[in-house]
Amino acid sequence: AALVLVAMVWNRATGRRYPFRLPAETNAAEPAPRLGLSTEELGSLLSRFNQATNLGVADLGRLLAAAEAEAAGHRFDGTTCADIMTADPIIARPEIPVAEAARLFLTHRIKCLPVVEGDGRLTGLLFQADLLDVVAGVGRAVRRSPRRRTVGDAMRPATGAVPHDMPVGRLLNRLAADGSEVVPVEREGWLAGILTRSDVIRLLLRGAEERPSIR
Known part of the structure; x- marks a missing residue:
């Protein structure tokens, strides 16, 4: 219990919710239009790599969107x-x-x-x-x-x-x-x-x- 409490305080202080629980008013599918992946597909990826308890769907969507944006920046040899x-x-x-x-x-x-x-x-x-x-x-x-x-x-x-x-x-x-x-x-x-x-x-x-x- 003490370890979980410390983890919750630490993650909230660093800007991440732990354990991850998506608020009801938040749209979990928000990253999907940018990624072309639905909420179910993101959840399936988390289950496939046994990360469902460590990472939320919204967090995975944000991470993949950031990676996609970074990769796009490297296309065409950095042409601006x-x-x-x-x-x-x-x-x-x-x-x-x-x-x-x-x-x-x-x-x-x-x-x-x-x-x-x-x-x-x-x-x-x-x-x-x-x-x-x-x-x-x-x-x-x-x-x-x-x-x-x-x-x-x-x-x-x-x-x-x-x-x-x-x-x-x-x-x-x-x-x-x-x-x-x-x-x-x-x-x-x-x-x-x-x-x-x-x-x-x-x-x-x-x-x-x-x-x-x-x-």
């Missing part, structure tokens, strides 16, 4: 987002008219315009579909008359920006799960570039010509 991103992309300011933004889309044949403030900080993203919303008169842009609508009215929030030194491998699951086509890349809060699916595909195909073909 800054290594494959499009640096110095075509940008827009929130105050310019949407008609000028449309000309930028046509001239440069791009799919997305990062919107930045005067100091270079990323404030939003403008996609071609957002211009269609302006034409259709829906969304934020409908609050102003057509001639006064600006990029700031039509843009969407710039959520999901990643740091420039983030390993590309960690971004693959997000691109697959969220369906993101353009990911802003920031350096110390300022826009450093944008990363698209095409950039990742080129990285995946790098060196493919040297690999033997499968017949």
Whole structure:
């Protein structure tokens, strides 16, 4: 009893519950979407290695998720987002008219315009579909008359920006799960570039010509 009491005090002091008992309000399956493993499969792994009494399902899920993230960082020889991103992309300011933004889309044949403030900080993203919303008169842009609508009215929030030194491998699951086509890349809060699916595909195909073909 004294040993169990000491173990409980020690583990709680170091941030781990012992004996592990998952609270009823906690979702034990939380790691499953990241790992592709259900709660039952995680429990089966614990039983297979006789660790069910030492490690909880949630703890195992967190451990495997951390290992998966670490392994993803080693993919592509540590290539970072800054290594494959499009640096110095075509940008827009929130105050310019949407008609000028449309000309930028046509001239440069791009799919997305990062919107930045005067100091270079990323404030939003403008996609071609957002211009269609302006034409259709829906969304934020409908609050102003057509001639006064600006990029700031039509843009969407710039959520999901990643740091420039983030390993590309960690971004693959997000691109697959969220369906993101353009990911802003920031350096110390300022826009450093944008990363698209095409950039990742080129990285995946790098060196493919040297690999033997499968017949």
